[in-house]
Amino acid sequence: MNWANSEAFWAMGGYGLYVWGSFGVVAIGLVAEVLMARRASRQIWRNLRDEVSDNQAP
Amino acid sequence: MNKVALRSAPPAPSMGQTLWALLTRDLKVAARRQSDLATVVFFFGVVAALFPLAIGPEMGTLRLIGPGILWVAALLAAMLSMGRLFSADYADGSLEQLLLSATPLPFLVAAKIAAHWLLSGLPLVILSPLLALQFDLPGEAVKILMLTLLVGTLSLSLVGAVGAALTLGLRSSELLLSLLVLPLYIPTLVFGAGAVQAEMSGLGAQGHVSLLMAVLMLALFLCPWAAASALKIALE
Amino acid sequence: MVLPWFQYAAPQRFYGLAGRLYPFCFVLAALLGAVGLYMGFFVAPTDAQQGEAYRIIFIHVPASWMSMVIYCAMAFWSALGLGFKTRISGLMAQALAPTGALFCFLSLWTGALWGKPMWGTWWVWDARLTSELILLFLYAGYMALTRAIDDPQRRDQAGALVALVGVINVPIIYFSVKWWNTLHQGSSVSMTQAPSMAHTMLWAMLGVTLACWAYAVGMALYRVRGLILQREHDTGWVQALAQSQAKSLNQENPAESGAGA
Numbered sequence: 001m002n003w004a005n006s007e008a009f010w011a012m013g014g015y016g017l018y019v020w021g022s023f024g025v026v027a028i029g030l031v032a033e034v035l036m037a038r039r040a041s042r043q044i045w046r047n048l049r050d051e052v053s054d055n056q057a058p
Numbered sequence: 059m060n061k062v063a064l065r066s067a068p069p070a071p072s073m074g075q076t077l078w079a080l081l082t083r084d085l086k087v088a089a090r091r092q093s094d095l096a097t098v099v100f101f102f103g104v105v106a107a108l109f110p111l112a113i114g115p116e117m118g119t120l121r122l123i124g125p126g127i128l129w130v131a132a133l134l135a136a137m138l139s140m141g142r143l144f145s146a147d148y149a150d151g152s153l154e155q156l157l158l159s160a161t162p163l164p165f166l167v168a169a170k171i172a173a174h175w176l177l178s179g180l181p182l183v184i185l186s187p188l189l190a191l192q193f194d195l196p197g198e199a200v201k202i203l204m205l206t207l208l209v210g211t212l213s214l215s216l217v218g219a220v221g222a223a224l225t226l227g228l229r230s231s232e233l234l235l236s237l238l239v240l241p242l243y244i245p246t247l248v249f250g251a252g253a254v255q256a257e258m259s260g261l262g263a264q265g266h267v268s269l270l271m272a273v274l275m276l277a278l279f280l281c282p283w284a285a286a287s288a289l290k291i292a293l294e
Numbered sequence: 295m296v297l298p299w300f301q302y303a304a305p306q307r308f309y310g311l312a313g314r315l316y317p318f319c320f321v322l323a324a325l326l327g328a329v330g331l332y333m334g335f336f337v338a339p340t341d342a343q344q345g346e347a348y349r350i351i352f353i354h355v356p357a358s359w360m361s362m363v364i365y366c367a368m369a370f371w372s373a374l375g376l377g378f379k380t381r382i383s384g385l386m387a388q389a390l391a392p393t394g395a396l397f398c399f400l401s402l403w404t405g406a407l408w409g410k411p412m413w414g415t416w417w418v419w420d421a422r423l424t425s426e427l428i429l430l431f432l433y434a435g436y437m438a439l440t441r442a443i444d445d446p447q448r449r450d451q452a453g454a455l456v457a458l459v460g461v462i463n464v465p466i467i468y469f470s471v472k473w474w475n476t477l478h479q480g481s482s483v484s485m486t487q488a489p490s491m492a493h494t495m496l497w498a499m500l501g502v503t504l505a506c507w508a509y510a511v512g513m514a515l516y517r518v519r520g521l522i523l524q525r526e527h528d529t530g531w532v533q534a535l536a537q538s539q540a541k542s543l544n545q546e547n548p549a550e551s552g553a554g555a
């Protein structure tokens with residue numbers, strides 16, 4: 001174990017801004033990508049359902 | 059009843075004649091619209107003149123950054139003119155005729171690139187010593203500048219042709235073309251501007267110039283073929 | 295021996311395969327990521343020279359590697375598509391691109407945040423970071439071009455050509471930037487001067503790298519399913535799929551069932 005307590009962990013020896021700025025943006029980026037991909041998928045399904053119902057409508 | 063004299067068809071033109079005809083035709087068409095040449099020359103001149111105005115008249119600084127600025131200005135001028143390579147022929151349908159021709163498409167593309175370079179690359183080479191005066195570049199450096207621009211603008215035209223073919227007829231094709239082609243331009247820029255700086259710092263430009271030539275050789279072999287493939291993709 | 299794999303060139307088959315695989319990829323990514331990050335933060339010792347800030351490499355290096363690996367994967371699928379004329383290949387390349395671009399951006403961002411405490415500047419014109427920036431432009435160009443073309447066949451082929459031209463140029467660009475960097479003797483900073491690695495550091499980095507790889511594969515498989523549905527939207531199997539989905543939605547919300555008619 002490297003850290004005496006949780007404050008030391010967040011402080012990262014004074015470099016907390018840089019370390020957590022890095023990992024934080026990575027986390028945000030990954031979450032954003034997943035959300036955007038899911039939104040794109042939902043849009044595709046919506047378009048497909050519209051197309052199918054258009055085909056069925058007389 | 060008139061007898062129609064039957065004659066055998068005239069011999070098909072050789073490949074060399076076809077290519078020469080295409081080149082001269084492109085030059086003639088461009089001669090009617092001098093604005094293209096004027097735009098290239100104007101842009102190069104203006105950008106090179108704006109930098110000293112933005113940076114300050116200290117000659118020592120300008121001498122230091124001159125090679126880089128001149129090269130970037132030339133690169134941008136070349137890049138901005140690339141869109142015109144195929145667009146006019148695409149618009150009036152003659153590009154499709156070229157695809158149907160018996161002559162292999164890469165050679166036809168090379169001829170078009172040659173014509174385009176004569177009108178957008180060569181003028182930069184000719185204008186460069188004049189602009190180099192603004193940055194007080196020494197004589198040897200100006201010679202290297204002209205040499206690197208000569209070799210470099212050829213590479214830029216070749217690489218740009220691939221981008222022009224890929225973005226044919228697309229929305230915001232100019233922007234797309236620039237985005238596609240900019241990363242590919244960077245080796246030429248690095249070696250070209252670097253050669254002039256090496257000459258000025260006494261290290262000698264041979265290494266850079268050889269690398270520039272290597273890039274040109276690679277581009278000569280690959281780009282006409284890649285641009286031809288891209289044209290077929292765009293037009294089918 | 296190769297033949298059984300060719301069945302997956304059919305979009306419907308690949309759709310099913312991708313659907314079964316991607317959840318496993320994400321689970322694997324989460325597990326490997328947890329292990330790697332645990333080792334990176336709680337097991338790997340503090341670096342003598344760089345203090346705690348060096349821990350950024352546990353995400354910076356994997357992100358850089360992935361941005362390169364994904365670009366090569368895109369080139370691979372592009373070559374496959376141009377060679378075998380398979381539709382799936384083009385779609386896989388397009389599915390990989392956003393994740394690759396993200397890793398490329400993260401590599402630059404974490405590189406800047408690592409550079410600032412270490413060398414005092416947010417940006418260093420070192421060969422690797424500069425090449426990474428140019429790679430981001432290559433990704434941006436690919437994505438912009440594929441989004442600008444409406445015709446699917448032209449999109450696949452043009453994208454494939456761009457990816458292949460790009461992949462040929464990556465070593466040339468890297469070499470030219472390295473040349474440029476070493477000749478200008480200005481700064482001697484280099485991202486390649488990683489701290490001499492303790493074993494635990496290497497293992498942590500490996501763990502996070504494999505996690506990123508699993509994530510990228512999962513993301514690409516998830517995305518390609520949507521691209522397949524779009525591309526094959528007028529085929530029987532997709533229409534049937536959409537119909538059954540619409541029906542199940544109507545069963546959940548009877549009040550909305552009048553929308554289609």
